[in-house]
């Protein structure tokens with residue numbers, strides 16, 4: 508079956524506050540995005556890679572690819588004003604009648620190949636596969652009255668990407684007006700009245716969001732190299 512991956516990197520990284528958006532910052536000697544694309548490519552070079560970045564960054568990305576000798580084949584697509592719009596643009600660029608598509612944040616370079624692989628397998632079986640992890644900490648629910656209440660953490664999961672889907676189903680799901688609660692692709696899919704299937708993600712698969720995440724990312728790379 509055809510397999511594609513949409514790597515969304517159309518954001519500006521406001522919470523990182525760096526002069527260049529976080530997806531282009533270097534960790535371990537190359538930009539974050541290159542690590543992310545490589546995980547998919549090394550797992551299976553036949554996966555069609557679609558990279559979504561802001562249109563204004565197209566030439567900058569081309570320069571980075573030349574500078575770092577980056578040769579992983581990928582198609583570049585213009586991002587939108589929100590993550591939802593960026594994913595939609597990525598989906599519209601895939602003309603296959605059917606197949607599977609993994610949607611992954613460009614700023615999650617530590618996704619494991621096993622999670623990506625499991626995502627494709629389970630999405631082929633169930634129509635969707637959403638990577639999640641159990642909570643390690645206790646949690647409390649806040650109220651408007653400034654109170655807080657214990658919550659049973661076994662009923663909660665932290666949501667990661669990849670979120671992998673049957674291509675036809677997810678394209679159909681994205682053919683809607685964007686809603687405020689569409690923070691990921693699972694919410695768009697279930698808005699269609701479909702149930703999402705959860706798979707185990709990997710704890711290292713952090714979303715690089717704020718400056719301390721960059722330090723942790725460096726640490727994870729050093730640990731991988733055995734330094």
Ligand SMILES: Nc1ccn([C@@H]2O[C@H](COP(=O)(O)OP(=O)(O)OP(=O)(O)O)[C@@H](O)[C@H]2O)c(=O)n1
Pocket residue numbers: 515516517518519520521522523530559586587588589590591593594612613614615714715716
């Ligand atoms: N218009 C947008 C907004 C976000 N994203 C992507 O969605 C992923 C997760 O979003 P987030 O971490 O929130 O990234 P930013 O929007 O860049 O960060 P911030 O909210 O701090 O500005 C990132 O890979 C980001 O580039 C995107 O493709 N298009």
Ligand SMILES: C[C@](O)(CO)[C@H](O)COP(=O)(O)O
Pocket residue numbers: 590612666667668690691692714
């Ligand atoms: C898609 C996502 O990474 C899953 O955890 C997340 O929902 C993105 O949210 P953000 O607040 O826009 O970073």
